[in-house]
Amino acid sequence: MASTIVGLDFGRGVIRAAEVLGSGGNKPTLVRYHQIAVPTSAIDRGEVLEREVVVAALKQLWSQAGFKTRKVIVGVGNARVLVRELSVPRAPLDRIRESLPFQVQDILPVPVNEALLDFYPIAEADEEGRPVIQGLLVAAIKDSVLAAVEAVEAAKLVPVDVDLIPFALSRALLVGPAAQGSVALVHIGAATTMVTIAVDGIPQFVRIIQNGSDDINRALVERLGMDEYQAEQVKRRFGLATQGAGPELRPAFEVIYESTGDLVVAIRNTLSFYVSNRPGAVIERILLSGGGAELNGFPTALADATRIPVRAPGPLERLSVARTVDPNQMAAGVAGVTVAAGLTLGSKA
Ligand SMILES: Nc1ncnc2c1ncn2[C@@H]1O[C@H](COP(=O)(O)OP(=O)(O)OP(=O)(O)O)[C@@H](O)[C@H]1O
Numbered sequence: 001m002a003s004t005i006v007g008l009d010f011g012r013g014v015i016r017a018a019e020v021l022g023s024g025g026n027k028p029t030l031v032r033y034h035q036i037a038v039p040t041s042a043i044d045r046g047e048v049l050e051r052e053v054v055v056a057a058l059k060q061l062w063s064q065a066g067f068k069t070r071k072v073i074v075g076v077g078n079a080r081v082l083v084r085e086l087s088v089p090r091a092p093l094d095r096i097r098e099s100l101p102f103q104v105q106d107i108l109p110v111p112v113n114e115a116l117l118d119f120y121p122i123a124e125a126d127e128e129g130r131p132v133i134q135g136l137l138v139a140a141i142k143d144s145v146l147a148a149v150e151a152v153e154a155a156k157l158v159p160v161d162v163d164l165i166p167f168a169l170s171r172a173l174l175v176g177p178a179a180q181g182s183v184a185l186v187h188i189g190a191a192t193t194m195v196t197i198a199v200d201g202i203p204q205f206v207r208i209i210q211n212g213s214d215d216i217n218r219a220l221v222e223r224l225g226m227d228e229y230q231a232e233q234v235k236r237r238f239g240l241a242t243q244g245a246g247p248e249l250r251p252a253f254e255v256i257y258e259s260t261g262d263l264v265v266a267i268r269n270t271l272s273f274y275v276s277n278r279p280g281a282v283i284e285r286i287l288l289s290g291g292g293a294e295l296n297g298f299p300t301a302l303a304d305a306t307r308i309p310v311r312a313p314g315p316l317e318r319l320s321v322a323r324t325v326d327p328n329q330m331a332a333g334v335a336g337v338t339v340a341a342g343l344t345l346g347s348k349a
């Protein structure tokens with residue numbers, strides 16, 4: 001049987017893993033998907049904070065899920081990863097990569113030797129008469145990536161690659177007609193929101209915003225004295241749709257409206273920033289993903305605020321699903337498949 005590979009997504013309080021067959025081809029198949037809960041102190045904003053806890057959870061995940069490979073691709077994307085548009089003098093890609101430390105010192109918030117740098121070329125162009133390559137610079141804090149990779153290795157797994165979650169999303173969601181034109185992928189997690197703008201399927205712009213769906217919970221807890229559980233319940237049950245709720249919930253709705261509004265404004269500002277810096281640029285549609293996108297009424301609120309059509313595609317549009325996939329695991333968190341499986345897509349197992 002052909003070999004498979006597992007995409008690993010460190011979420012808030014959860015590790016998600018998707019085993020994919022034929023990840024490098026046109027018909028990738030999800031063969032297993034499994035999640036395991038970890039204390040929220042162990043992983044926050046995609047960062048491994050308590051290594052031993054995460055190692056034990058990974059071992060348990062492998063024994064429970066019955067994955068047929070130990071090869072994994074680790075997803076990164078948090079406050080400690082920076083993605084910026086960068087033009088560099090035209091040169092072979094390996095030379096560009098070597099020269100990055102000298103080119104990017106000024107734009108990094110940390111010393112160059114504390115960062116891992118990479119460059120993704122997008123297009124060739126002439127800027128002020130000189131030939132350049134326009135692309136995306138990805139700079140990640142070394143310690144943060146190493147913490148994840150070391151935990152994976154300590155669990156006796158083989159990290160074959162580390163990839164940016166926004167790139168995984170674009171591979172998972174931008175296929176066929178969905179990829180055409182200028183599309184914004186908006187992925188709302190617990191602590192962060194990732195905005196990726198792609199033209200004809202190729203990411204041109206990525207921003208990781210420090211707002212997420214848990215901001216709503218925090219506001220409910222801080223302002224109304226709810227406990228964490230109540231806050232999550234009210235948020236999920238009602239969201240922005242208030243039908244069927246008694247007047248006693250009015251204060252909660254006000255808080256939910258207000259914090260959702262802040263999130264919507266942060267997303268809208270990011271989209272406006274992209275458009276205003278590129279003469280003639282437009283965003284034709286928004287594709288939503290991530291747990292936070294499931295808030296009742298959110299797609300409409302975002303469409304109203306941005307005046308851009310919004311769609312929330314299912315996570316499985318690109319994948320076939322094998323009978324080996326555990327339906328209980330899918331029922332428990334199908335939205336998480338997009339990132340975990342997307343990480344594997346395009347890679348040869
Ligand atoms: N049905 C729902 N309605 C409203 N919010 C929801 C719903 N389901 C999940 N969420 C919220 O989505 C968030 C989790 O999203 P997701 O699973 O994408 O994040 P994560 O990957 O665990 O975290 P992060 O990427 O920020 O590290 C939580 O804030 C959760 O409350």
Ligand SMILES: [Mg+2]
Binds near residue numbers: 010189
């Ligand atoms: Mg996430």
